[in-house]
Amino acid sequence: MSHHLAKRPSDSAATVASPAAKRARDPSSLAFPTNKEAPELPHKTCIFCDILPPIADDDVDAALDKADIRGVTTTNIEQVLRLSYAHPCAAAAFFHLAGHWHLGHDNHSPYSWNLVIDILGTNRIFTRMWETVDSMHSRWLLSLDTFASVFSSLAASPSCSMLKAFMDDMLHYDMACDTPTLNSLLSALCRANRLDDARAVILVARAEVGTLPDVDSYAILLECARLPPTHVFDEMVRDIGGDPDNVPAYDAFLSTLVSSNYSMALPKATLGVWSCMVENGLPPLEECGNMLVSKLKDDRLPKACKYVEDMVDRGIKLSLSTQSELKLCLQKIKKGDIYDDLLRKWEAH
Known part of the structure; x- marks a missing residue:
């Protein structure tokens, strides 16, 4: 069982895009937001952000105790975490201590939990990341958003097996190996420039657990811009078939192709896909x-x-x-x- 993670509304200047979303295709190139980029943060959040960077993990407890900040809210904790990607261990320690002292019974929001997952994974602290996933699982807090972050972090590390993450780990945590999950995994692989792995995942997921790709799956591959669009279209026809029930998939694929940079660079590609549809009699x-x-x-x-x-x-x-x-x-x-x-x-x- 999993619960859908509600997205947090904008927190004015405190809102900073997740580093996972800003990650470059070179996984060694990471851009971390800091409180210096969000000058209108609440006073409590600023204090926490100033405390965490210079201290060791073991000193977080004493530093927070000394600061003696009262009335800390879930919003404060989320803001601090969003700005603590450069200090992953201190951020994780702050998360646990703040939950224990201020929220009672570690009653963190699912968003806060997912931020910790993303912070640890972004910094490739995978053992602690999986320990946090275990904790979320025990609280019934895991969602596809959680694994979208996990997939992004694993995909940025070439040595990690994405097939294991999809087929073994998802089942271990009672998560569905369905098409939306497959597409989340494909997106992560394509952002990490692992197109060959993405194509392999489609084949293995279908053969091993029966997960079928949809038009979004192939739109993701198309946007990687390394395969000819007609080749991607041929794969889509082969995998989901030429049945009239699949026409919305072809229609959406053409829309993606027309609006993509690929069709600008290869103007014959869209006509090739159109011709393929006509020749196959696809209404x-x-x-x-x-x-x-x-x-x-x-x-x-x-x-x-x-x-x-x-x-x-x-x-x-x-x-x-x-x-x-x-x-x-x-x-x-x-x-x-x-x-x-x-x-x-x-x-x-």
């Missing part, structure tokens, strides 16, 4: 075709016209709204005659 071609023309008309008008011509040749209807948008774009650059030619071809069909 609804009308919706997909109109979507592509609509998305391409502003920045890549010649490409949009090529799609329209292909749709006309195949007898695929162009919607009135798409016709109107295309006509306006062509008239703006005094190319209305191109639209007239396309319209005549369409009417002839």
Whole structure:
């Protein structure tokens, strides 16, 4: 059993993006936020942030006792943790002591627990990270958010087995090895530039535990920008099939492709995927075709016209709204005659 982790609202200047999210693809390059970047922090939070950096783990207890700060809240603790990534052991000690002294029975929020997981994992203190996961498990606090952080930390360490984390550790902690979890793992691997591992995970997860990828899985691979889009699309068709029930997946994939940098760099890629859909008879071609023309008309008008011509040749209807948008774009650059030619071809069909 797991509980969904509610995201914390903005804490004004105290809100700093998680270092896990800011981590560079080079795992040795880490950017840690500090209280110096959040000048409007509450006074209690500032005091804690100043206490933790210069002291050893064993001295945290005495330092906090000496500070004698009263009325510490869950929000204070979360703020301190978000700004303590550079001091992981002191942060973990602060977390446990603050929970014991100020919250009663270590009644921390799930968000605070996840921050500790992220702090320890980001700094590759994996033994203590897993001990904290054990503690969360015993309190029924584990969630997919927890493992998203775990996956990111493990993926940034090339020696760690991601398949074990997905299939063994998730089951050990009574977590589902489902498609959202698979996609979380794929995202972590792709951020760490481990595309080969990501592709292997898809195959093994399906074979070993029956976890099926979805369109998001392949959109994640596409955004890694190392595989030709048509190759990724072929893998998607192979894995999830050409059944009409999967049409939303193809539609969403094309949307991702059109809006991605990949389609800017490889303008033929989107047409290749479109051709693959047409050749395999994957409906609804009308919706997909109109979507592509609509998305391409502003920045890549010649490409949009090529799609329209292909749709006309195949007898695929162009919607009135798409016709109107295309006509306006062509008239703006005094190319209305191109639209007239396309319209005549369409009417002839």
